[in-house]
Amino acid sequence: MGCTRSGLDRALTAYRLWESCAIPGFLYGTEAMVISKTTVKELEKIQHSVGSFILQLPQSSSQVMGWMEAGLQPIQQRLDTKSVLFAHSLTAGKKDPIIKAVVDATLADLTDPWTKRVQAILEEAGIDNLVNISKRMLKRRMREHHVSQLRQAKSDHSSLRWLTEPKEWFKLQVHINDSKQCAVLNQVRAGDAGLGNRRPNHLGLTYKECPWCSAIGIRVLLNELHVILDCPGSGHARRATGIDVFLKVRLPLMTEHAIMIEFLGGDGANVETMMLRGDWTLTVLEEWRLAIAQL
Numbered sequence: 001m002g003c004t005r006s007g008l009d010r011a012l013t014a015y016r017l018w019e020s021c022a023i024p025g026f027l028y029g030t031e032a033m034v035i036s037k038t039t040v041k042e043l044e045k046i047q048h049s050v051g052s053f054i055l056q057l058p059q060s061s062s063q064v065m066g067w068m069e070a071g072l073q074p075i076q077q078r079l080d081t082k083s084v085l086f087a088h089s090l091t092a093g094k095k096d097p098i099i100k101a102v103v104d105a106t107l108a109d110l111t112d113p114w115t116k117r118v119q120a121i122l123e124e125a126g127i128d129n130l131v132n133i134s135k136r137m138l139k140r141r142m143r144e145h146h147v148s149q150l151r152q153a154k155s156d157h158s159s160l161r162w163l164t165e166p167k168e169w170f171k172l173q174v175h176i177n178d179s180k181q182c183a184v185l186n187q188v189r190a191g192d193a194g195l196g197n198r199r200p201n202h203l204g205l206t207y208k209e210c211p212w213c214s215a216i217g218i219r220v221l222l223n224e225l226h227v228i229l230d231c232p233g234s235g236h237a238r239r240a241t242g243i244d245v246f247l248k249v250r251l252p253l254m255t256e257h258a259i260m261i262e263f264l265g266g267d268g269a270n271v272e273t274m275m276l277r278g279d280w281t282l283t284v285l286e287e288w289r290l291a292i293a294q295l
């Protein structure tokens with residue numbers, strides 16, 4: 001963090017404030033309630049703004065980026081885990097006989113909205129009951145279920161095809177900071193580098209195919225991989241930076257798709273290396289933008 005300058009890193013600060021102050025406040029006492037879908041949606045919208053701020057991404061970027069790269073677990077998942085753990089704490093251990101009677105009556109009443117919700121969460125997560133399971137195991141099962149939900153959400157977004165899974169789920173990823181190098185890499189990971197293939201670019205134009213290549217009679221789909229690794233329109237910058245060498249030493253061994261994943265951090269490169277790749281990416285995108293502006 002703070003590799004580019006001294007002082008607080010805004011990404012880390014926002015993450016800490018959100019997780020340590022805002023979330024505990026929002027979710028206080030919710031383990032005993034049924035929260036409506038509308039409220040969850042509203043809270044998720046706010047969380048998405050925080051995630052976009054942390055990652056320096058436009059609001060239009062996928063929510064999955066905030067969940068995976070910024071480590072902000074979806075609100076519904078947080079609520080579900082709280083409710084299930086609360087139900088477990090009520091059923092386990094020694095208790096006052098009166099409290100136990102109330103709990104047993106509530107959990108046996110399948111018309112009770114809270115009981116219904118807890119049962120639905122357990123069913124969805126493939127957990128049979130709360131009686132023969134330890135708290136630790138329950139937490140693990142919920143987490144595994146939630147991770148698989150996010151894997152599914154990621155695979156539903158073709159724009160996230162170069163995004164690597166978090167090294168540690170539900171934590172701010174170590175390569176995230178508030179630098180401009182990190183911003184551009186996040187945009188590329190999100191498939192949202194402002195090329196004009198998803199929404200209008202800096203010239204207010206949108207394209208399906210690369211406009212630079214179209215101008216010389218080559219029809220090729222426009223996306224971040226094309227501009228960073230392939231397009232002749234950004235060729236000079238690619239050779240002037242380390243991208244060309246990065247690409248050439250790997251091409252005999254893997255596909256460009258796999259090279260792109262490695263380049264964006266899938267190879268586990270350290271923060272300094274990622275900053276350098278961020279600089280290279282900025283240079284290549286800049287050259288391509290200038291080139292298409294002159295068409």
Ligand SMILES: [Zn+2]
Binds near residue numbers: 220
């Ligand atoms: Zn091109």
